[in-house]
Amino acid sequence: MVEKLVPVLLHAEGNPVIKGILQNLEGGESVSDDDLAALIGVKVNTVRTELNELYANGIVSFEKRKIPNQKWYAYFWKLDQGNIAYLIRQRLKKVLELLQRRLDYETAHSFFVCPREGKRYTFEEAAESDFRCPSCGALLTSQDNSQVVERLRSEIYQLTQILESLPARGLR
């Protein structure tokens, strides 16, 4: 789920490096940026750029570890599971609010449609123009929106299920 929802949160659905990072961290283990680069098959700088972006958005956290017998440190990254659950929860709540508002609108009105242009009007708007399209003058026909209502109800149901399945632990 992380692999699917985090790119949506970041508007980075098409980014293969972010996808690769999430795939390799999803098991919960810490992985160094060098190992991530090798696993994904890109340069370490490319991985670091995306890791910094994920870090800035609260998706990953890191730990500095000294490499035995070496002078330098390596950075080990892992998913910030608690914060991810919180971010996804916030986003889902917002989407659910919008869908609910849309559903309320669809169930509160009857609709008419212009057969020529497909433009949609509420009963009130249609009545005002004597059921002629205000744009082209064609006679408006009543529109059955039960499929739209059905689809909205189903989306709301599915998102509510996802919301309820998210772990409550670690929420801030």
Ligand SMILES: [Zn+2]
């Ligand atoms: Zn029209």
